[in-house]
Amino acid sequence: MARPRVRLVVTADDFGYCPRRDEGIVEAFLAGAVTSVSLLVNGAAAESAAELARRHQIPTGLHANLSEGRPVGPARHGPSSLLSPEGFFLGKMGFREAVAAGDVALPQVREELESQLSRFRELLGRDPTHVDGHQHVHVLPGVCQVFAEALQAYRVRFTRLPMERGVGGCVWLEAPARAFASSVERDAQAAVGLFSHHGLRWTDAFVGLSTCGRHMSAHHVSGALARALEGIPTDYALTAELMAHPGYPSVPPDGGCGEGPDAFSCSWERLHELRVLTAPTLRARLAQDGVQLCTLRELDYKRPGEGIPGEAPPETFVEPSPLCP
Numbered sequence: 001m002a003r004p005r006v007r008l009v010v011t012a013d014d015f016g017y018c019p020r021r022d023e024g025i026v027e028a029f030l031a032g033a034v035t036s037v038s039l040l041v042n043g044a045a046a047e048s049a050a051e052l053a054r055r056h057q058i059p060t061g062l063h064a065n066l067s068e069g070r071p072v073g074p075a076r077h078g079p080s081s082l083l084s085p086e087g088f089f090l091g092k093m094g095f096r097e098a099v100a101a102g103d104v105a106l107p108q109v110r111e112e113l114e115s116q117l118s119r120f121r122e123l124l125g126r127d128p129t130h131v132d133g134h135q136h137v138h139v140l141p142g143v144c145q146v147f148a149e150a151l152q153a154y155r156v157r158f159t160r161l162p163m164e165r166g167v168g169g170c171v172w173l174e175a176p177a178r179a180f181a182s183s184v185e186r187d188a189q190a191a192v193g194l195f196s197h198h199g200l201r202w203t204d205a206f207v208g209l210s211t212c213g214r215h216m217s218a219h220h221v222s223g224a225l226a227r228a229l230e231g232i233p234t235d236y237a238l239t240a241e242l243m244a245h246p247g248y249p250s251v252p253p254d255g256g257c258g259e260g261p262d263a264f265s266c267s268w269e270r271l272h273e274l275r276v277l278t279a280p281t282l283r284a285r286l287a288q289d290g291v292q293l294c295t296l297r298e299l300d301y302k303r304p305g306e307g308i309p310g311e312a313p314p315e316t317f318v319e320p321s322p323l324c325p
Helices: 019-030 046-056 092-100 106-124 134-139 143-153 175-197 218-229 269-278 280-288 296-300
Strands: 006-015 036-039 060-064 131-133 205-207 238-244 291-293
Touching (some): 006 019, 006 060, 006 218, 006 296, 019 046, 019 269, 036 046, 046 106, 060 106, 106 143, 131 134, 131 143, 134 175, 143 175, 218 280, 269 280, 280 291
Parallel strands (some): 006 238, 205 238
C-alpha cells in the first residue's frame, strides 16, 4: 500500500449540543467518515453524548465554550465578566468585543476552563484526547495564555490551530465569513508561540474555515488540502485536521447550551455536511489524493522520521508552508 500523502483527522464539533446533532455525528463515526469528536460539556445533551462516546469508543476531546449558553463553573458572588445580566455567555461576537475592550477577567476564564475540564472527567472518566475552542475562542488574545496554562496543568497535549492556508482567496465565502476566518487566522498565528511554550501540539495543517456548511464539498475539501501541500516535499506525510459540524438539524426547543438551539444548529447545512462526509464521492476523492483518515492517537504514535503534529517539516520547507509552526 502506498504511503499516504496526508494523514487526516476529521473532527465533528458540538457533540452534546442536542440529541439530533449527536445522532448524525455517531452515524458519521460508525461510517468511518468522522474520526474524532469535540464535546460541549455545557450542552443540553452532554450526558447522553458521553454515554454514546463510551459505548462506541469514540475518541473525544473537549470543545471549550466561553461564548454560548450557561457556564459550567459554580455561581459567583457578584457579577462575572464572562456573563450577561441574565447569566449567559456573551455570544460569539459579544465575547470577542469584551476581550478586545479588556473587559474580560482572565482569572475567571481560567476558572471556567478548569470547571469544564473537570466536568469532562466526570462525564467520560478520563482526560480529553484534545481541547479546542467553540467558535475558536481559545486563540483570542489573552484567552490563549490561560487556555495553554490550563491544558498544561491538566496534561492535555493536543489542541487545534485554526489557520487554513489560502482561505482569504476562497471567493465562494461570503464577505463576513471571509473576514471572520481572517481574524481567526490572525489570532491563531499570534498564539503559536504561547502554545509551543506550554508544550501543546497540533496538526501541520487545518481545514474547515472554507468548507463549513453549504460550502462543504469533495471539491472544496480536496482543494484546501492541496493548498496545504504546496511547497511540501512529496516524501513528507502531512498531518491535517478537517473541522466539521455534521448532524441532523436541531428542532427547538431541544438542544443548545441553556438558551435553546441557535440558527446554525437548526440549519439544513448540518445535514448537508453529514451527507457530504458520508457520501462515497468524498471518500473516493480523498483516496485518489493519497489521504488517509486517522485519529490523533495514531498521529501521536507516528513512526520515527515521519515528524509529529505541531512540528515543522525540515527547515527548508518552513518558509513556503506558513501552516507549519
